[in-house]
Amino acid sequence: MYPSLQSHASGVFGDFERLRRELDDVFGLGTAPTSIRSAGPGAFPALNVGHTPASVEIYAFAPGIDPDQVEVTLDRGVLTLAGERPSAVPEGNEKVSVYGRERLSGRFKRAVSLPDDVDPDRVQASYRDGVLHISIGRREAAQPKRITIQ
Structure with missing residues (x-):
């Protein structure tokens, strides 16, 4: 990956990860002690x-x-x-149709x-x-x- 694209992608993913952690904290879903x-x-x-x-x-x-x-x-x-x-x-039973x-x-x-x-x-x-x-x-x-x- 090109350096400029790599830093941009890791920045976006880092932002998403930070947002997920903040939401987990707000809703009490963070890592338990x-x-x-x-x-x-x-x-x-x-x-x-x-x-x-x-x-x-x-x-x-x-x-x-x-x-x-x-x-x-x-x-x-x-x-x-x-x-x-x-x-x-039952597998292989021709009389059974699974919907x-x-x-x-x-x-x-x-x-x-x-x-x-x-x-x-x-x-x-x-x-x-x-x-x-x-x-x-x-x-x-x-x-x-x-x-x-x-």
């Missing part, structure tokens, strides 16, 4: 990620998935969910970056009513402590 990050809306499965003083809580909304076919891994502060959701419409397909199917993989204080030895996962709940404990040293004044 816990540094938990995930993808935006529309990814599958949809995730809710939050925390308590003692744990990080992840809820993956995955109806129609066999929990035995979901792989959950935690490696170096990144939680990964991978698996496959089968199609609800719309709104339910996502196929392989999926989601990754969530977690705070540094999670304890990989304190992970629990359960699946109920189409919701995969993963709870990851935080290290004791990271827990808030009340200090008694003498």
